[in-house]
Amino acid sequence: MSVEAQQGIATSRIPSGLGGLLPALILVGLFFVVPVLALLLRSVTDPAPGLQNYAALLGDGTYVRVFFNTFVVAFVVTVVTVLVAFPVAWMLAIMPPALASILFGIIILSMWTNLLTRTYAWMVLLQRTGVINRALMGAGIIDQPLPLINNLTGVTIGMVYIMLPFMILPLVGTLRAIDPMTLRAAALCGASPLAAFRRILLPLSLPGIAAGGLMVFVMSLGYFVTPALLGGTSNMMLAEMIAQMIQSLLNWGLGSAAAFILLVVTMALYALQLRLVGSKRASVGA
C-alpha cells in the first residue's frame, strides 16, 4: 500500500520526467529484472515445463532441512549480532566524536578486508589445533579441544564477525538521535538502569535494530563463503546447496527454483519490516 502511495506521488510530481528516467530504467531492467525473470522462467521450464522443481524442493526432507537450517543460522546470526553490536553501537554513540571516528574507521576497515582472508583467519583460530583451543588447553581450562569449527558455532562466529558493521552502522545512527538527557530524566524519575534500558532506550532504538537486523538476516540467508568454510555438512545452507546443484549436478532448474524461493522469502520479510516500521513511524508522526 505504501509502495503504491509512493509511486503515485512520484508520478504526479514529475509527469513529463519519464524520458529522463529511461537510462536508469533500462539499466535496472536489463541487469536486475531480466535476470530474475530468467531465473523464474528456468525454474519452471528446466528440464521440462511445470512446477516439478518446486515440488521436488518442498517435498524432499533433505532440501527442506537445508531451508530450515538456513533460517536457523540466519536467525541465530542476527540475534547474536544484535547482542554484540548494541553495546558497541551505544559506546560509539556516546563517546567523544574524535575517538568514535577512529573506531568507526577500524570497523569500516574490517569491512574492506577480503572476506576470504577473514574467514580463513577464523579457520586458523577455531580449528582443533587452532590458537583458541591450544590457548585454552595450555591454560588447563579444557583438556579436549572444543568443537568450534565445521558446525553451527563456527558459522555463527564467522558470520557475526562479518555482519557486525552492517548492524553497528544503522544502530549508531538511531542511538545518536537519542538525547542522553532523556536517560538521566528516566533515572531521576526512579527508573533503575535496567528499567531505563527496557522502557526507554530499547523502544527508542528499535528502528535501528529492525533496519540492521533485517539487513543482517537477509544477507545471512544467502551467504556462501563463510558457511562453506566454517560450517559442517550436517548444517549446510541454501547457497551451498544451490552451488552444488548447479556446479556438481548441473541441475539449473532445481538451483533456480531454490534461488527463487529464497528471493520470495526475502522480499516477504522486507515487506513485513516495512509494514512494522512504517506503521510505527506513522503513529509517532500523528
Add this chain to the structure above:
Amino acid sequence: MTQAFLSIRNLRKTFGAFTAVHDVTLDIPKGEFLTFLGPSGSGKSTTLYAIAGFQDPTSGDVLLQGKSLLSVPSHKRNIGMVFQRYTLFPHLSVAENVAFPLRVRRRPETEVRRKVADMLSLVRLESFAERLPAALSGGQQQRVALARALAYDPPILLMDEPLSALDKKLREEIQAEIRRIHRETGVTILYVTHDQEEALHLSDRIALFRDGRIEQIGTGEDLYLRPATDFVAGFIGNSNFLAAEHLETVGGASTIRLADGALVSGINANGNFAPGQKTKLMIRPEAFRLERSPNNAELSVEIVDVAFYGERRRIVARTGAGQEIDIRPTSSAAATHDASLGGRQIFFDPAGAFLFPASSKTGKELSY
C-alpha cells in the same frame, strides 16, 4: 540549631585542574523557592547536578533531612527534575510520560490513573493526554515535564534553566504557572537560571553564584537594595559604576572624590577603605533625579540622548570625566522636568549609592 530540610555542606567539584564549585554551603528550608543565579560557568548547574546525582562532588556533602544523599544513586533519590532541553520520552504519550515514574515504582493502576489526571489538571493539559510529545509546543512539553517531575510527590524539585528554550511571552506565561504550582503544592524548588528577571520574579531567595562560590544569598530585595559586592550590584538590575577616590569614612559614611573632581559625602561604605584608595561608586539608574532635593549630591553631566520608553524615559549622559551613565528617572520627575540635550546638573541620594573597591571585577571597565 534546627536541622535544615536540604543542606549543602562545603560542596566542591573539580574537573582536572578546573574547579567548577569551590566551596558551597547552603541550608534550604522546606517549601522554599531558591534560585541559583549566575553567569554560565559559575557552578550553579554543577551544584544542582550534585544534588541530582549526575555528578559526584569532589568533597562535601548533600543532606536531605539530615541524611546524606551522596551514596544514593539517582534513581533512588526520589527527586523531581525539569531539564533545560525537553526530555520527555518521545515514544510515550503525554499521559504515559507522566505515569512513567509511577509505573517504575509499580504503583497500582487506579492510583496511576488518578495521579496522572491530577497532574495533567495541575499543568492544565488534560485534553492533551493521548498526544505524543512531538505534537506539543515547547511550552506544553515543559509543562508535561513539570507534571512528570511532580507525579511522585518528590520532596525537592530541581529545575535547570527550564525556560531558556522558550520565547519571552511563553516564558512569562510559564513563570506564572510555576509560581502557582509552587503555591499549590508547597514543594521545595531549586531553580537554576542566568536570567536575573526570572530569578527576581520567581524566588523566595536567590543565591548568586560567581566562579564556583556563592557571592551573596538573600531575597531579591536584599540583593537589589543591599548588594554585598560590586559583582552582585552589576548582575542584579542595572547599575552605573563611577570611578572615585576614597577620602575618608566616618561613622559608616564615606566621602569620595569623583573623577571630575566633585566631592560627595554621606556614601554607604561597603567595607573598609583606606584614604586615597581607588574605588567605584554604584548608583542605580532610577536613583538619579533631575530636580534638586535636600541632602542630595550633584553631578555635572552632558545629556547625550533621551529615549521615551512609555512608563519611563531613558537618558544617556556623559560625566565630566567622559564616562557614560544610564539615567531612568521615575515618570513624575521625567514628566515635570524637561530633559533636553546639553549640559546640566543631575542629583542622587548618597545614602542610596554604594562604594566598592575598584580592584574587584564587575565585567565593566572603568578608566581613572
